[in-house]
Amino acid sequence: MINGFLCVIHTFQARRFYRLYIENISERLNCNLETISATDNLTAVSFFSQAKSLSKVGSKLFQRMKSNMNGIHWEMPHNPHCIDPKERLQDMEVPIRGMDIALSSCTTFPVSVVDEELRDTLLNCRGRYNQKLDQPDNLFAPLDTTTNLESKKKILNKSIFKAYKDLPTAFFLYCLQLLLEKSSSVAKKTNHVVENSLEDDDSKGIFRKIRELAMKFIPSRHSLVFALKCSLTLGLAMLFGLTYSKDSGYWSGLAVAISFDTRRQPTFWATNARMQGTAVGSIYGVLSCFIFHKYVDLRLLPLLPWVVFYTFLRHSRLYGQAGAISAVIGALPILGREHYGPPKQFAIARIAEVSIGLICFLIVEIILSPSRAATLARTQLSRTFRALQDCIGKISIIIPRENHQSSSSSQELREAQKKMKCLVSQMEAFIVEAELEPSFWFLPFHGACYRKMLESLSRIVDLLLFVAYSMEHISELSQKVGGSWVDLQDQMHENVESVKKNVCPTLKFLEEITQIKSLTDLEKELKKRNVPCDIESGEYPNADTFRTLSGDEEVDSITESFLKHLEDIASKSDNNTDEEMVKCEMLFHYSCLGFCISNLVREIIKIENELRELLLMWENENPSGLSNMKEIYCKISILCSR
Known part of the structure; x- marks a missing residue:
């Protein structure tokens, strides 16, 4: 009786938050479209501020919705076309967050590549999407918001040849297309080859199920x-x-x-x-x-x-x-x-x-449980850097002659992204706990730095999801075009590998910094081991191997290299309508990949700056010396090598 009453209450609350969230999605979409379509800077900034405020409200509504749905058994009609409401929410939330990231990356308003024709197309898409959201009777039915073929071609054909020159705008249109298409879901796996191969192996599947069943009876x-x-x-x-x-x-x-x-x-x-x-x-x-x-x-x-x-x-x-x-x-x-x-x-x-x-x-x-929340937050930060290295290491462009590897590559990135998302969620819980706990005789917990790093890491988690999605579709398109795109994809592959080569050592260094207990202990350990130092230069023998990301110049260099490759794709001649559509889709997915990778690097640079600030606060002595990341790197690498 009581359980039934509580279930009714949870169901009522879940439906109420669902409707509130739908309204929030509609308002955020309107503000985002008004921002990118604005003809003056004041209007754009005003709508963008509203979108950021609504984004915070939407995040809270989304969490309240999930917490209520976890307390009930949601009954869905026996309709194969119906999807779980939580999946529907995720399908809408991820593209909207992508739009927020795109707008925050725009350097100036109004956006130069948005002309009158594209502005009318965007407003038309807004009307079509809001028309479906305004139907309360269909809130739990499948959301059929696909535009007709003509509208889709307008976005895909006429827009991309202008928008690809501005990566934030191209990514905004990319997210809009995902939001409008019924079959597109960034959070879901579109590649089923790996799943099918696992299902074909019956013997492994049986042993895996037996093992999972046995583990349920063993207490953790x-x-x-x-x-x-x-x-x-x-x-x-x-x-x-x-x-x-x-x-x-x-x-x-x-x-x-x-x-x-x-x-x-x-x-x-x-x-x-x-x-x-x-x-x-x-x-x-x-x-x-x-x-x-x-x-x-x-x-x-x-x-x-x-x-x-x-x-x-x-x-x-x-x-x-x-x-x-x-x-x-x-x-x-x-x-x-x-x-x-x-x-x-x-x-x-x-x-x-x-x-x-x-x-x-x-x-x-x-x-x-003797570990303080502040210590656990720092340890979790180090583990998150390790997981981020794994994610970036799995980003790759599969050229046509290597398409047999495409399934495992994108699927591995999705699995790594899922692991990193869990680590970031745990880190957020530790930060909340550390901010509430007293410091006693310990160093105070600097929640502001951790909050900024958490914000960057959360944004990176979203970007990695888009990277995996674009990788999957680039692989599928590569199979269609065959070997005619090999040279262009080789260049893009080299570009991505160059970014990975520069970023991964920096993440490794950040991971090692967060693993040390104190810079004072590091100095004592160096004196104990009697590590030599060049008296004239004041540097250690391995100082030449240190390299860090060079701020905005690094991001601009990555963006320019992607823009050059996109220009090569756009200038590639096509013989028929099908090839033109493939080229448009290639531009869309490569634009998404270029935007996401450049913003990944940008967020990592922000994290590095916040970590430098955190080091100053950890020690609170000799701040001019502590900000020298090169010296810290040399000391850590020497101890690790010995």
Whole structure:
């Protein structure tokens, strides 16, 4: 009965957030199209600011939508053409985020390549898309927003030959096309060759299923640690609670029982929130009992406004859900109690028992999880750099004579991107926890630097998804054109490999920097090993091997090289309409690849600058020397080589 009621509530909330998200998508699309179509800078900046504000709201709605849908079993009609609402949301969210990235990369407004004809086409696409979104009866039906063939040709043929000269605009049109096409989904795998090859191998599939089934019955290390933590905390809480008072000792165990959460949480913040919530709830209960002491039967009435107040506490940063629940439970026993003695005495005894239980909870958490959130955030940052190296290493242009490798290449990039996305999500959780936890005698956690790096890494995750998608389609188009494009693809392949050769060493260096505990410890280790240094130049023997990305010049060089290759593709002669369509699609996908790779490098440069700033804050001594990344690189590489 209760589960059914909760399911109805979750379903109602999910549908409400779904509709709000649909409206948000429509408004963001309108603002993005108005921004790129604006005829003056003031109008473009105004709409772009609105789009950024709506993007933040949309992200929150998307998370609330997913959390509500995870709590219910979503019933879909038995229609093979229907797709999961979460997939629909993802299909719309990814292209819209791509548009945001494209607009943020535009250097000036208005965009020069957007003429009157293209502006009319964009506004026409907006009208067609919004017309479908405005149909509330079809919110959970398949979204058929494909334009007719004529409109598609307008975007594909007339626009790309102007837009490819400006990569942000070309990428914006690329995302718009993905949003309009029903069959295009960046988040899904369009290449099924790898899946089919795995399905063909029946023996491996059977053993894999047996292994997965067996692993479900074997408790994980996380489950065992959590079980140990629960039993040890409850045992200590009941032991010391009953030692303090045999009559009310069970309250210490109750306080601990409602504190358990399988997820990692800010220990000190959660303990403080629960303690404050218990105290506030107890005081409210005592005051309510004093007011209604003559009307005993009406003592439960004050719970109604307190439950309403609970909803505000639940969403507050100070108390959160943990403190809000403790506040409600703190007031409920006092107002609903009988034969427990005077309210003041009972409240004081209960607060004392709760304090005992929470102290036991805090001690066990520190013993079993000694790593600080700030340390875990830095470790997670290092792992993310390692995952980013793997992703970039899997970016490649498959030329026609190597098409048999195209499936595994794009699929490996998707798997690496998925792994990196998980690492970035975990890193965000550690950052949130580190910002809430006190620093004590440790160095303060500089959340601003981590937040900026997290923003760049999240953007890189989105860009890698577009890279994998464009790689898959370039491979498919290469099979159609055969060997006539080999020379152009060879040049593009060399360009991509050159970028990888420059970027991967920098990421390796950033990974090693985040692995060291302290630059002071690094200096001590160098003195202990007696590493030689050139007295005249003040440099170490391996100083010549250091290379870092050279800022905007590096990005401009990459962009120019891609533009040159796109010019070669555009100037390639075609004999019929089919070849012209293939050339247009090649321009679209190569424009996407060029934009994404150049912006990947741009975001990595931002991360490097933020990490340099973070190093200054870590040590807080001799800042002029710490900013010398070349010296740090030499010292780390010498220690690694020895």
